[in-house]
Amino acid sequence: MRFLPLVWKNLMRRKARTIFTALSIVVAFVLFGILSAIRVAFGGGVDVTGADRLTVIHRVSLILPLPLSYRDRIAAVPGVQEVTFANWFGGIYQDPKNNLFEFAVDPKSYLDIYPEIVLPEAQKKAWLEDRSGAIVGPDVAKRFGWKIGDHIPIRGTIYRHANGSPGWDFTLDGIYTTNKKGFDTSAFLFQYDYIKEAQVRKDMVGWYVIKIADPQHAAQIAARVDALFANSPFETKTATEKAFAEAFAKQIGDVGSIITYIVTAVFFTILLVAGNTMAQSVRERTGELAVLKTLGFNDRLILGLVLLESCCLALIAGGIGLTLAWLFTLRGDPTHGYLGVFFIAQQDLIVGVLLALLLGAITGLLPGVRAMRLRIVDALRRV
């Protein structure tokens, strides 16, 4: 502890250089934080998928519907605990640019299968009883300024009333939150029964979600479900929610990965430059280090001092960078609805701190060891 003033003096020796080095490190770690948030966003929520959930879609494509009658047949498959379904509505709230994603679901079984959705009991009761009711996540409610009880007019692009009118009126019955970080709360959920009559082809749903008793048997159960509907007009493709989310995330494909590569490259380049500057600042002080040695500082202490200096700088600057990035992501999706989730995962924050520590250690170690091995006579003669 008593060496901290010395370390501080060393850092402030050339104030401008230290500040600029620190600022570069801050920038690097802000980038690191934002990159990890982007990765989460482009990852399509793969990390938060339930291991005990399977997704059943039409074998040809997700956009093709499956008959509602499959529900009971899937439920009868051994190993299946519960079945629910969802249907993409494709409506527009005021302007297509608003990016609202509406899904028609069976409220009760949907909430059962997704325990991640947390809805206060009173709101849940209201929703279950309200055929034209809907629930949304807090961010969406905030984005449009909706309050519980508000009427929300949505223009259907696919679904229309029997009289041809595309206007649908929903009542906001609840605002749901989640107990699992990273779970996408941007969906606007409402009762399937409300649009049931408006379907061009009656009694069809978009996809099924199955809850299974034992995740170990996911593959067998998926095969059983698909076998059940083989050679029917509506063949299915069943996979774990994780596999489904992964395949979906890969559809973003090259764009996501290229941005990730670029930012990673940038991050390490900045660190390399900053690290070089830090190491150089120690090299410049060879003479002083020799003086310290003359005064009786032993080798280990010298190494410790140099390391302490570089680690302090790296950790403080890195910490500030990560904090700034974290504050930035707290505001949520900066693109207003294009990225479903946008946050820095806890493990990424830890990795960030470790990287900062590593930066400090490496940049301190090389000149530190040199300083340690230094022969006082050589060093003093060099000046």
Place this chain on the structure above:
Amino acid sequence: MRFFNWISQVAAVTMLNLRTLPQRRGAALSTVVGVAGVVMVFVAVLSIAEGFRATLSSSGSPDTAMVLRGGSDSEMVSGIPRDAARIIADAPGVLRTAAGPVASNELYVIVDVPKRSTGTSANVPQRGVTAAAFEVRKALHLVAGRLFQPGRNEVIVGRGAAAEFAGLEVGKTLVSGQNRWQVVGMFTTGGQISDSEIWCDVDVLMPIYRRTMFQSVHVKLASADGFAAFKNALTADPRLDVKVEREADYYAEQSRALTSIVTFLGVLIAGLMAVGAVFGSLLTMYSAVATRVREIATLRALGFGGLPVVASVISESLLLSLLGGVLGGAVAYFVFNGYQAATINWQTFSQVAFAFAVTPRLLGWAILATLVMGFVGGIFPAVRAARIPVASALREV
């Protein structure tokens, strides 16, 4: 005369600075590299957005129009009944040939095809068309095989789709659910969005997907000016509930989501890096000034003004930045321009193959940003240089 005197002062001090550059090689190089990095990232990320936009906006010539159901914002959610399609084809303004009106009734669906690079399934668009489709899209031509025959389970695939997705080579069979499609040809439209699509006969596709309605009618107009009349005729027709758009406008709208995400990310990342690079160049210029304190003081003592000193430092900073900018732009151009990629287009939920495009506009912006960085990086050290007290600076060792 005064002015020329001033210019020659600036030139003299700048030359003095530049001659000392080799002594400060390391610092100068780090500025150049820093700026080059910013420009490279900026150009590379935004070339994704530019390429995507270019692919979609080149799709659709001014004399083609698209008819969707009223209120639809993409083909995917639209529906046009057969009788409505007939009314649309007979509307005024539609180009007519010996074969009848040039109006193609189309169905747009998605099939799961594995992506070549990852092996995971991707949403590839399959479009059912009529013979008129080839008249509407004049840019389309076959590069291999032949056209599909009407009434048969045959498809032709776009060059982009064949490159990005597995099993779409001519001669292969595309299995989708219980349907088997023979790939008989490959076409290109020279980089338009159709290059990402699989085409087949709409009358074969409709029963397979159990559709009774088309989704869109693509129409070639007799002249580009005829659009308004064509649109008015359709929207005023009480038998129809349709939305009429120029194809170009429709596709421009389609590129909005992805372009705005990528542009946002690109500007954010490059902006942060630019801040870093400015720190780097400030550092370089401060040290440049510091090593020349005596020279600058000497010049001031000889009667050089403060402004030439400021101008010389800024011009050095600008020069270094510009060098970095040109370097970064060139690297980005050679590495990323024309890079083939595919991504999902959220508005239609389907894959689009496109090429990254490093456009002159992008490079222009990059150079502008470079100059701003150079200026900001130079102005503070420049002011410090000009403020050096002559007497004490000369006394220094």
